[in-house]
Each structure stands twice: as C-alpha cells, then as structure tokens.
Amino acid sequence: MSRSARGGSAAGPDGSGAGCEVSALFALLGQPHMLRILHLFEAGKPLRFTELERALVLSPKTLSQRLRVLVDHGFLERRSFRETPPRVEYRPTAKAAELEAIFPVLARWSRRHSLTEIAAVTVVGRAPR
Numbered sequence: 804m805s806r807s808a809r810g811g812s813a814a815g816p817d818g819s820g821a822g823c824e825v826s827a828l829f830a831l832l833g834q835p836h837m838l839r840i841l842h843l844f845e846a847g848k849p850l851r852f853t854e855l856e857r858a859l860v861l862s863p864k865t866l867s868q869r870l871r872v873l874v875d876h877g878f879l880e881r882r883s884f885r886e887t888p889p890r891v892e893y894r895p896t897a898k899a900a901e902l903e904a905i906f907p908v909l910a911r912w913s914r915r916h917s918l919t920e921i922a923a924v925t926v927v928g929r930a931p932r
Contacts, residue, residue, distance in 0.1 A: 831876060836861060836869050841878060842906055844895040849882070852891045873899075 832838055836859060843850060843858055856866055870893060873879045878899040884890040 831872070834869070834872070836865070837873070840866075840869055840873065841895070841899055841902060844879070844893070844899060845903055845906060847895055847900060849892040849894040852893070855893070878902075 832841070839859060840855065843855060852866070855870070856863060859866065870879065870881070874881045874893070877896055879893045880896055882892045882894065884892075
C-alpha cells in the first residue's frame with residue numbers, strides 16, 4: 804500500500820516524493836546524540852558499549868536506547884559475546900557508512916558559520932537564564 808493510500812503525503816516540497824523520506828531521516832537522526840554516536844563510528848571499526856559510554860558521557864540507559872534505535876533502523880549491528888563480564892560491540896553497517904560523507908561537510912559548514920560560539924543546547928520557548 805502506498806503512502807498516499809494510507810493517508811500520508813508522499814510528495815516533498817518539489818513534488819518528488821522525497822520529502823517524507825528526508826523528514827523521517829531528520830526525525831530519526833535529529834534525536835539527541837544520534838549523529839554524535841554515528842560520528843564515532845566514522846572509521847568503520849567496531850566499538851564496545853563502554854567505549855561509547857566514555858566518549859559520549861551519556862547515562863547507560865540513554866546510550867542503550869539510542870543504540871537500540873540505530874540497530875533497529877539498520878545503521879548499526881550489535882554483537883554480544885558470552886564472556887564474563889559481558890561484552891557487547893557495535894559495528895556500523897553499509898547504511899551507516901553511506902552517511903560518513905556528511906560529517907566533513909557539516910564540520911566545514913559549522914566552522915564557516917561560527918556555530919562553535921553558540922550555546923550547545925538551545926531550548927525553544929525557554930527564556931535564557
């Protein structure tokens with residue numbers, strides 16, 4: 804069944820049908836920490852949960868939730884080892900590797916537009932303290 808048959812609009816602003824896919828991608832990767840997590844896999848090597856936790860300084864619960872979403876959507880593969888203590892590794896898939904090209908572009912753009920001087924998090928609708 805097509806998107807339009809289910810009641811959703813399949814067309815983007817240019818009428819191409821790409822709007823929904825891009826919106827879905829932005830909704831997924833726009834969640835807190837998602838791009839930071841994927842960026843750590845830029846070299847393509849597997850990373851252990853503890854390495855990710857240290858690099859990102861996230862709570863284990865938040866990191867687990869984000870990793871689960873990335874695994875469920877095919878960006879990462881999860882491999883657990885029967886060891887004591889338990890060991891879990893995450894490896895980027897080909898789907899994630901295709902996104903690697905966006906990170907240098909985003910870095911150049913942010914340097915050019917001085918986003919490093921803007922506060923790390925801005926909450927919409929909340930007055931600055």
